[in-house]
Amino acid sequence: MGNTASRHHNSTIKEVALRAGVCIKTISNVVNNPGIVKASTRERVLQAIAELDYRPSAAARGMVTRSRRLIAFLLSDFTNPAYPEMVEAVTELARQKGFMLLLCNTGRNSGEEDRNLNLIIEQQADGVIISSAPAESTSTDVLTKRGIRVVLFNRRPRNYSVNYIGVDNEGGGHAATSHLIQKGHSRIAFIRGDVGVSTSVERERGYRRALAENGIVADESLIVLGDYRTEETSRVSAEMLTRIDRPSAVFAANDVMALAVIDMAIRLGLRVPEDLAVVGFDDIAIASNRMIGLTTVRSNLRELAGEATKLLFDLIENPDHPLNENPEDRILPVSLQVRHTCGGPVVLDSKEG
């Protein structure tokens, strides 16, 4: 009593060996290389393991094999419902491999990211999926320099030399904006995500291209920063929607912001979509709820995250993998989900929309 912790004892490989009447190495073999051990001894060992409730220490094993069986996932905002789906896919695959997931929430503060990076290095994760990359970042270098595999997911910094998996953000932005234009809108606002973050920059590029293609001059006062979050978006959209020359439509760089715009519009007495059409990006689960019916760009994050995880494990398990030397970009297509908030589906003119 008193010190409870020291009362407990986890049995070691040595104790199992003693009990089974074999040497340490044989236990190790049974655990890691069962095929190699004679069936009869294996049985005996297995029984000893069960009796002593033996669990090999990942730390001790990791020290010698240099694999801690840990992978890390870096994201910037856990409360954005787009992320959990990704994380779910990652944990699932990791667990199948006997790996656990270290979850890191970097927020928008780069100090946090460094702190997380240090912890990841100390824990010696085998690989890292970074879905929170800011515009400028040397995180990938820091990690790869230490032999930790990295896959960039969703976001990418300006310069990078690791594998990247993402979606066609520009295409999505273009599709969303074009749709709004076809609906007859010309004063279309764009709500940016975090400043400089690739997903937002690329979606904005698509937005601008769609405007340009339709001969619409972008009104820079209609392009505002929502930071990918509810609070900031509420602030900026309150301003924007109370202007005399308020936009008739909004394309938000993600669904969370689109929802915040809608919330503010209603609060201000505007009807959606009659007074304000809104399109988002991500297609989070709630978007398809009929009480909302958010028109949005679907990017199939869950599947994507699975791809990223598989790639990461490929890289970890096969150091000679060609992609370790020559990283590639994989950009997946997106699709516009037309629902209610943009004014509902419309039959396009058969040509020259």
Place this chain on the structure above:
Amino acid sequence: MGNTASRHHNSTIKEVALRAGVCIKTISNVVNNPGIVKASTRERVLQAIAELDYRPSAAARGMVTRSRRLIAFLLSDFTNPAYPEMVEAVTELARQKGFMLLLCNTGRNSGEEDRNLNLIIEQQADGVIISSAPAESTSTDVLTKRGIRVVLFNRRPRNYSVNYIGVDNEGGGHAATSHLIQKGHSRIAFIRGDVGVSTSVERERGYRRALAENGIVADESLIVLGDYRTEETSRVSAEMLTRIDRPSAVFAANDVMALAVIDMAIRLGLRVPEDLAVVGFDDIAIASNRMIGLTTVRSNLRELAGEATKLLFDLIENPDHPLNENPEDRILPVSLQVRHTCGGPVVLDSKEG
């Protein structure tokens, strides 16, 4: 070339000692006990650390200190927006302590839970927060037997002997149901969560008590299983809402299910709240969006998760903590957030509602 990984080398404490011209122990002191080292040597060591980019190995340290600086968080459904807020609070506190978070998704399958438990034991987490406890579970015993601290959070199994932090689920269920009754409803359905899970059972108890107090006989055909998920809830509510004697109100054991009911109601041509009043539980972020205005029971999960984490660290850092010997329950109050889906706020009769 070839084996990329082996090209990389993380410097060790020994190398730092060599470079700084001091012994190993001094490095260790500078890292873990800076105050004890003479300022001049400390400076020298710090510089050597910086030059070599030294990061102590958590595994090696953990082997001797028996602390891997890892805590685990178990949850059952990542896509339920109620969880991310909790996880965010936990990661934040953990990181402040230099701990990382192992995230485990147990799903509804108890095999998954066992598998996760084994991995947690192998990784030798210092503590675990379980928010996914099913009705029957020996997980807490398995863990505490190995000296791993456990805090039950949100859900609790039928029998347990560790600390529990949760909310007044019965009170919440009672408040939600009472409110509906005061609105004039008497055919009120209840959508259960996972079968046997404490939160659902307790909320149902509150529901039944409210009915009983108002002389309403519970119609068992109005009490159905939604499994805390969208898919299952859609199925059961489609059935229920197409019955001749369909309910005029629904209390769902969480917001995700409430939202699914609403979705299905609209799909079936019902208006919310005119044709169907709906109340949920959790107050997830989207609930307060004006496009939805979900009436729900607020439970302040984020704050709660912080409490659970603090308690866990207390237990870890202070093995003689009285709560290690005599665990306690902490039940926090909830509050009904009256919004739109129940028919909006109503002024109650001043007495004898």
Place this chain on the structure above:
DNA sequence: CTGAAAGCGCTAACAC
């Protein structure tokens, strides 16, 4: 196929 010895990187006793 199995046994003995070395060592992964670190901390904690001790001596100096």
Place this chain on the structure above:
DNA sequence: GTGTTAGCGCTTTCAG
């Protein structure tokens, strides 16, 4: 204060 030694639990050489 600082240096030396042992050892945490495991895998991996090497002999047998």
